[in-house]
Amino acid sequence: MNKTHRPVRQFASDNYSGICPEALDYLLEANSGDAPAYGNDQWTQRTADRFRELFETDCEVFFVFNGTAANSLSLAALCQSYHSVICHETAHIETDECGGPEFASNGSKLLLAKGEHGKLDPSDVERLITRRSDIHYPKPKVISVTQATELGTVYALDDLRDLRELARQYGLKMHMDGARFANAVATLDQTPAQMTWQAGIDVLCLGGTKNGMAVGEAILFFDQELATDFAWRCKQAGQLASKMRFIAAPWLGMLETGAWLHNARHANNMAAYLEQRLQGAVGLQPMFPRQANSVFLELPQPVIQTLQAKGWQFYTFIGVGGVRLMCSWNTPQEAIDQLVSDLQQALTSAPGC
Numbered sequence: 001m002n003k004t005h006r007p008v009r010q011f012a013s014d015n016y017s018g019i020c021p022e023a024l025d026y027l028l029e030a031n032s033g034d035a036p037a038y039g040n041d042q043w044t045q046r047t048a049d050r051f052r053e054l055f056e057t058d059c060e061v062f063f064v065f066n067g068t069a070a071n072s073l074s075l076a077a078l079c080q081s082y083h084s085v086i087c088h089e090t091a092h093i094e095t096d097e098c099g100g101p102e103f104a105s106n107g108s109k110l111l112l113a114k115g116e117h118g119k120l121d122p123s124d125v126e127r128l129i130t131r132r133s134d135i136h137y138p139k140p141k142v143i144s145v146t147q148a149t150e151l152g153t154v155y156a157l158d159d160l161r162d163l164r165e166l167a168r169q170y171g172l173k174m175h176m177d178g179a180r181f182a183n184a185v186a187t188l189d190q191t192p193a194q195m196t197w198q199a200g201i202d203v204l205c206l207g208g209t210k211n212g213m214a215v216g217e218a219i220l221f222f223d224q225e226l227a228t229d230f231a232w233r234c235k236q237a238g239q240l241a242s243k244m245r246f247i248a249a250p251w252l253g254m255l256e257t258g259a260w261l262h263n264a265r266h267a268n269n270m271a272a273y274l275e276q277r278l279q280g281a282v283g284l285q286p287m288f289p290r291q292a293n294s295v296f297l298e299l300p301q302p303v304i305q306t307l308q309a310k311g312w313q314f315y316t317f318i319g320v321g322g323v324r325l326m327c328s329w330n331t332p333q334e335a336i337d338q339l340v341s342d343l344q345q346a347l348t349s350a351p352g353c
């Protein structure tokens with residue numbers, strides 16, 4: 001079996017990882033016999049109920065195939081086409097969704113705010129909200145936060161409180177891109193409820209893929225009215241899975257076994273270990289505070305090339321540049337030791353370093 005399989009040496013992304021055992025077990029279990037289609041099955045019902053338990057509220061739950069769809073469709077549900085969404089300039093919805101949010105909303109514009117370490121600066125958000133109020137400016141309607149952020153930091157509850165105050169004051173909704181929400185929960189040690197609806201979040205796009213599933217993100221509407229007709233929006237966009245139980249059941253596996261949090265803790269711990277090894281053995285400081293499962297580094301180009309020649313895969317174009325080293329639910333400690341050792345070697349042999 002698996003004759004062609006060669007291990008990939010990678011810190012590229014948590015979506016390079018395979019399916020975790022818990023998700024896979026439930027997937028196989030859901031494959032015994034037939035079940036009603038389009039989410040009218042027991043798995044989907046049970047999973048939605050389990051989300052309501054975990055988040056301690058009666059939210060509306062939907063499943064889509066990926067994060068781009070989750071963000072684009074949920075933002076479209078919060079906006080009219082003449083509205084705008086305020087997000088960080090490094091936000092995934094701006095940099096990595098190919099205009100999906102604008103497309104799904106028939107043109108709602110993204111307004112880009114600044115802020116240190118990938119987090120929205122409330123004063124810059126307020127500047128964008130109050131800059132204009134005339135009919136020629138796309139009316140601000142949503143503040144979108146990414147938790148954990150694209151730069152591997154997290155919004156503390158205090159950070160969210162300031163943004164929520166702005167949203168309340170100016171009548172905006174709050175959207176959370178939680179592709180790595182579990183990693184933020186693992187860091188903050190707050191409940192999912194405290195970090196979302198109790199902090200003013202109206203809709204959460206909750207990532208399953210990077211957390212250890214094969215496919216499938218959940219969208220949780222804490223303000224149920226915002227979910228009116230949302231199922232039709234998903235269907236029209238080609239995001240209604242007819243065999244929905246195969247997205248729902250793995251999610252149930254993640255929730256019932258606690259794998260969602262366990263996986264995130266492992267990823268965060270590995271990133272912490274990587275950071276510590278880099279600081280200790282190599283004397284390198286990360287570009288941003290490491291608060292989730294990634295470490296960003298500035299490395300000389302020859303060093304990057306040496307690592308790549310040794311087969312290491314990582315991204316260099318995320319956020320503001322630099323090398324992004326992303327850990328996952330299955331990152332082995334030995335891979336980190338190997339990378340650090342290769343990095344040490346590359347640094348000492350690189351000319352001018």
Ligand SMILES: *Cc1c(COP(=O)(O)O)cnc(C)c1O
Binds near residue numbers: 069092093
């Ligand atoms: C990965 C990711 C997504 C979802 O991306 P898809 O490839 O569409 O599933 C959304 N937001 C953030 C911050 C991400 O890192």
